[in-house]
Amino acid sequence: MKHIISCIAVLALLFTSCTGPQGPPGFDGFDGINGEDGGLIVASAFEIEVNFNADNNFEFVESYGFEVFPSDVTLVYIEWETDEGEPIWRLLTQTEYFNDGVLVYNFDFTQQNVRFFLDGTVDFNTLDNVWTQNQAFRVVVIPADDVDGLDTSNFDVVMDASTVKSFDIR
Template sequence: MKRILSVISIFAVLLTSCTGDQGPPGFDGFDGQDGGIFVASAFEVVIDFNADNDYQFIEPYGFDVFPSDVTLVYIEWETDNGEPIWRLLTQTEYFDNGVLVYNYDFTQQDVRIFLDGTINLNTLDNVWTQNQAFRVVVVPADNIDGLDVSNLDSIMQAYAIEDFELR
């Protein structure tokens, strides 16, 4: 029994005291600083869609957007007791004479929010085209995995966004 304990002890000491080649260095943190925080940038725009702007709006970010960043756009869909309810685009509304789609696309330089669908956009009531509020959030793609991006509140909480700059 003593011999078995001695062998186990020597084996344990050998395994815990062995060293090998150092692994490759890890990646630097955000902006080259270890342990940096990933920051989400956000702003709000209020848009009037009409034939003059081809039912679209293009907004330059005004800050650096990396190729791996993801842009999310939310529309203020309705209110509940004065509290805005935000929905992630795309949003589709069905009418008797066609379909209206609120949509967006983005590049590293800007985000484009536009109306699309089968409906004649010129026939839409102002409730669908005027004073439409959108919140734009640019987040690092590495940190979006597992987040419920359809819920603006969860994105705001995850990235400590307290308010939106109105542009």
């Protein structure tokens, strides 16, 4: 019995004292702006009210007013309705169907600005003002790394995941 315990102890010491070859080194972390070490990544945002009409070709372009990096992602939400005075935000694009066609609220963005525009088959000139005037949008610019796996259709989820605490109202 003593020999079995001694053999087990020797084998345990032998296995725990062995080391294998060192693995490859890990990747370096992302550098911050101008090669400085990275820090807290902050999302930027603003809220804007837009009027769509024939004079502006049913579109509106707004400059960000802050630096946007090539890897950043712009998300735009429209105030679709309210519930007991609380706004309900929907991620663009949003489509509304009419008897005479389709209205689509859409956007595109560059590193310099975001463009809101109406699209679809309906005659925009015949739309009631409720569809074209005083349309409230929230624009959130977030680093692309923060979007992975995020339910961007839910405005509250995006707000919780980012560091945006308030909006610049324009």
